[in-house]
Amino acid sequence: MVTDIIREESPLFEKSSIDEFYVDITGMDRFIQTSYLWSQELRKKILKETHLPISFGLSTSKTVSKVGTGEAKPNNHIQILEGNEKSFLAPLSIKKIPMVGDKTYHKLRSLGIEKVKTVQDMPIELMERVLGKNGIIIWKKSQGIDNTPVIAWHERKxxxxxxxxxxxxxxxxxxxxxxxxxxxxxxxxxxxxxxxxxxxxxxxxxxxxxxxxxxxxxxxxxxxxxxxxxxxxxxxxxxxxxxxxxxxxxxxxxxxxxxxxxxxxxxxxxxxxxxxxxxxxxxxxxxxxxxxxxxxxxxxxxxxxxxxxxxxxxxxxxxxxxx
The missing domain is CATH 3.30.1490.100 (DNA polymerase, Y-family, little finger domain)
Structure with a gap:
């Protein structure tokens, strides 16, 4: 039911798991007052029709939006405006960054890295030496840099x-x-x-x-x-x-x-x-x-x-x- 509602209302969406979606609403401001208002209306419709708790984070990239959604849970919403991505992420645990699993987290903690801000202040070359290519990706995500596109979701035929x-x-x-x-x-x-x-x-x-x-x-x-x-x-x-x-x-x-x-x-x-x-x-x-x-x-x-x-x-x- 949630998928059907999002499919009906959204210009472009990606279903990344059974209960997680990314929606690209670039340009929606031309049709309504703000993208944030549109996102709240979508959430209200899902709540009304399914009675399920639902949270969302609205921002400029998948990474920041996903972290924002996690901060909005269990049943709320949050907007991280353009330019505020880095400051929003800074005080959070490094474990909040996608791709940082238990093994990577323990490795970073052994180096004294606990908060995202520490990674933000580190040279990217140091993260690469510690974690290889994944270190570069984690460093960029910590800065709020993520150019991964929303990939249109198609049902299996x-x-x-x-x-x-x-x-x-x-x-x-x-x-x-x-x-x-x-x-x-x-x-x-x-x-x-x-x-x-x-x-x-x-x-x-x-x-x-x-x-x-x-x-x-x-x-x-x-x-x-x-x-x-x-x-x-x-x-x-x-x-x-x-x-x-x-x-x-x-x-x-x-x-x-x-x-x-x-x-x-x-x-x-x-x-x-x-x-x-x-x-x-x-x-x-x-x-x-x-x-x-x-x-x-x-x-x-x-x-x-x-x-x-x-x-x-x-x-x-x-x-x-x-x-």
């Missing part, structure tokens, strides 16, 4: 997964198993991201590097069985050269936000509840906690454009008959 084989293969059983595992994982990603796909593409690259793709439009879906059945059907129609395969891949595109709507004559409440239960287990224990039996021997799905990180290896639970 596709997710994909590919597998390149160390040894080219014609093992159809193995290929189907990998495709099922890929499709199952991508479907889980869709549901976990509250997305639906309307186009499924299969990619095959042979040992002679000839590459073929085939795609099919489907009704918006995020269900395993629909995506898997479509992928396997595309595979049967595409794999007709009967020579060694070097790479296979799946792409789900034409993504939109939203939850799956049950189709009256094709779906059942039972199957929807099954997927919800499966996703609940995966969210708690990792994406491989549940998998279809046909894909249980697949050790590696391949390279993914939207991988999940930090999941614990556990004993998988299989669904269905291995044969």
């Amino acid at each position: 596709s997710i994909s997964s590919e597998r390149t084989f160390e040894k080219d293969t014609t093992d159809v059983v193995k290929l189907r198993s990998i495709l099922v595992a890929m499709a199952e994982n991508l479907a889980y990603q869709l549901r976990n991201g509250n997305k639906l796909t309307a186009c499924i593409t299969l990619k095959i690259r042979y040992s002679d590097f000839q590459t073929y793709t085939k795609q099919r439009r489907v009704s918006y879906t995020s269900l395993d069985h629909t995506i898997i059945n479509t992928v396997l059907d595309l595979f049967e129609k595409t794999y007709n050269r009967r020579i060694l395969i070097r790479l296979i891949g799946i792409k789900l595109s034409h993504l939109i936000g939203g939850s799956y709507q049950i189709r009256l004559f094709e779906d059942s409440e039972k199957i929807i509840k099954l997927y919800q239960a499966m996703d609940s287990v995966r969210n708690k224990y990792g994406k491989n906690a549940l998998q279809r039996a046909i894909g249980m021997e697949v050790k590696s799905i391949g390279n993914e454009t939207n991988p999940f990180n930090g999941q614990k290896p556990i004993l998988p639970i299989t669904i269905g008959n291995k044969h």
Whole structure:
């Protein structure tokens, strides 16, 4: 909801994390009294429509605005005018500067550096000797110097997964198993991201590097069985050269936000509840906690454009008959 409001109201914005945005409002003063007033109105709208606490810092760069936002928290706002950036940063802890993590902070503290002002007064060459290239960046940020632009944010329009084989293969059983595992994982990603796909593409690259793709439009879906059945059907129609395969891949595109709507004559409440239960287990224990039996021997799905990180290896639970 917050993203939608910012997208609707802002001329240019960057979504740097799930709950942090940068908005470039250069030139807004031509349309309203001040940029600060516009920023306050945006904050009020988000508060009214989401009832979430929200803070902002308004200044001339990403660094100063981010530090300002931190100072305005938990639910306030602050403006650092042009020319006041350096004096605003000076009394703050050096840890407030982006890029100064725990390791860098302890190193700076060991040198007697606690406040940003100390870095501001240091020669840039000394910071470079102490921290290398990062020292130069931290010195500039401490001065309020940051020319990093706001990068326009675009919602992901596709997710994909590919597998390149160390040894080219014609093992159809193995290929189907990998495709099922890929499709199952991508479907889980869709549901976990509250997305639906309307186009499924299969990619095959042979040992002679000839590459073929085939795609099919489907009704918006995020269900395993629909995506898997479509992928396997595309595979049967595409794999007709009967020579060694070097790479296979799946792409789900034409993504939109939203939850799956049950189709009256094709779906059942039972199957929807099954997927919800499966996703609940995966969210708690990792994406491989549940998998279809046909894909249980697949050790590696391949390279993914939207991988999940930090999941614990556990004993998988299989669904269905291995044969």
